[in-house]
Amino acid sequence: MGVFKGIKRSLSKIKVNKKYLIATIIFLVFVLVLDSDNLLKRFSLLSEKQELEGQIKAYDEKIIENNRKLKELRTSKENLEKFAREEYYMKNSNEDVYLIEEQED
Numbered sequence: 001m002g003v004f005k006g007i008k009r010s011l012s013k014i015k016v017n018k019k020y021l022i023a024t025i026i027f028l029v030f031v032l033v034l035d036s037d038n039l040l041k042r043f044s045l046l047s048e049k050q051e052l053e054g055q056i057k058a059y060d061e062k063i064i065e066n067n068r069k070l071k072e073l074r075t076s077k078e079n080l081e082k083f084a085r086e087e088y089y090m091k092n093s094n095e096d097v098y099l100i101e102e103q104e105d
Helices: 002-014 018-034 039-075 077-088
Strands: none
Touching: 018 039, 039 077
């Protein structure tokens, strides 16, 4: 109750009309909480936007790296053969491929 008495004393010093004070408080509550574009929603959307921008940056870096790898595969037969062997387990007709899997403890 001490807080309200302090506010009341402050308001009596300022001599604000109670109608304007109540209207201002209602307006602030409406803008901060009840409106469809309230501040809470804005802060939530802002944090989501920043997260999505971070994802965009990560995907852009991944695209650049994949384009670099693709260029290497298109220009070098040795790199293409290495990629085919490692990723798709392809082999020449006179070779055998053995897969060695490490056991996880």
